[in-house]
Amino acid sequence: MNGRTGSFLLGILAIATLPTPAQWLNYPTPGIPRTRDGKPNLTAPAPKVADGKPDLSGIWALTTGASGVRQLKPSEIKPWALELAKERQESLGKDSPAGHCLPDGPGHAGGLDRIVQTPPLILILHEDLTYRQIFLDGRELSKDPNPAWMGYSVGRWEGDTLVVESAGYNDRTWFEFGYPHTESLRITERIRRADFGHITVDVTYSDPGAYEKPWTAKREMQYRPDTELLEYVCAENEKDRVHLVGKLSDDGKNAVTVPLQILREYVGTYERQIPKGPQEIKVTVEEGQLTLSFAGDAPWRATAHSETTFTAFGTRYEFFKNDKGEVTHFLMIDGSGPWIADRKK
């Protein structure tokens, strides 16, 4: 799962092994700004290429990659799309493209990426060996392209912002939580390298085939110095798929009702350490149910199995108290292992 949030589908599937933070003998990246102690200076100014445009080159970790489709209200989603998402959630994402070692396409939401920049073309290399080509040579998007997993992308500079328009996707990739899209999907990315170590991308998704209105999401990328991409081959020794037999509704069979005053003891802000850094998790109570929100993502509701144990989309949450009876942390157990989330507030 690579510590990504909104992970239910990807997390449950926890397909084979995960892209590991990669290295080539910890080879120091040549020519990057460093502080006096030799560490990479991630807050130095963004570098420029010869023509004065920002240079986006480097290895980047996606710290927020979800499409944010769940911010739409149900009424803004076409009924068939909502129904399909529910079906996919019910089968816990068993048939997701990732479960069949197919490309993430526009649902790409984790791992390390390398951006390679040349004036007429920008390449984005993913650790799963898929790649995107973004053409800046003035060509237009095809009117009727052969639908592709990775789509077709063209870019242009608006000041220091790279604006990338993509279309020509097939309809087989999923957004998080199984939300579908059609071949009408268009994506606009506005990519800005804020400083040496950080890229922010404002992404607009538009798909009139499945959604009543466009929506936007913010994606953040952190520079990863002194390392290298390490290939990840999903089809290598894949043994997970046959075990994906559960249903989301199985969760409800053992549900118990926990008194509101006990649920309220868990309300607060928690933090867990994932490979990308600390991740904030907010726990609230809504309509009598414990509700979790990861890194500002849309919340989901958990089913109670005891006064201390809850599940949501196949992930188990177990809360712990200290001697004084104060809630100190919870364990989060999913396909990527147990995680500890310490209470901060």
Add this chain to the structure above:
Amino acid sequence: MIIKASSYLAPFLLAAAPLGAQWLHYPTPGIPRTPDGKANLTAPAPRTPDGKPDLSGIWQADGAEDNPAVRDLEDVSPTSEGKAMLQPRAPGAPCLPPAIASVPLSPFKIYHLSKTLVMLSEYNLFRQIFMDGRPLPRDPNPTWLGYSVGRWDGDTLVVDTNGFNSERGIIGGRSGSGRLGPRPHSGAMHVVERFRRRDFGHMEVQFTIDDPKVYERPWSFREDVRLVPDTELLEYICEENEKDFQHRVGRQ
């Protein structure tokens, strides 16, 4: 026992072939053309600012009679360990990357940057060849595609690759006339590729395979690739609707 330049391990033929690619026949900008507007494939090879040949472009060896993918393929004797690897193995390596991405017949695209050469394959994978002076890793995590560094020998780019895994390792791809049939390799394989762009439209790639666990001596072959102008890579996803491998039940 001699491995001939013909079809060993034919059961491993990989699914369908990537299609000839296109983005609406978009003309490749900035390439030399003849007066009738066609790409001038015999113009001199372009150069990078530092004077070295620029290998950028979309390349393909089509395996046709006038353009065989593989030439001068050496026969080679396997070691005793290598003989065991030559036995037909159970099918079941579907949709896994081939070692050395430029050997299969799928078109590949080279981006030639000053310190890196990126090779995109239509088979939905890429290689990075580092030319920043780093050494090959000594004890790398084994990978399907290995670790590659490049250096110049005159106008020839010499690429060294190691760090291959040995699971079901196969170099080469489809069999057939003028092609390199699949040949096994181990994790000890070391590959040297020598890229020489003869002119705008033609490049020779000389391969030397040194895998002492499998072969008694290094062996080599040459691949002649042609530049494919005015087109674009089209993605090929092997896992998409894959239905072949369950039928691979025969034995040699």
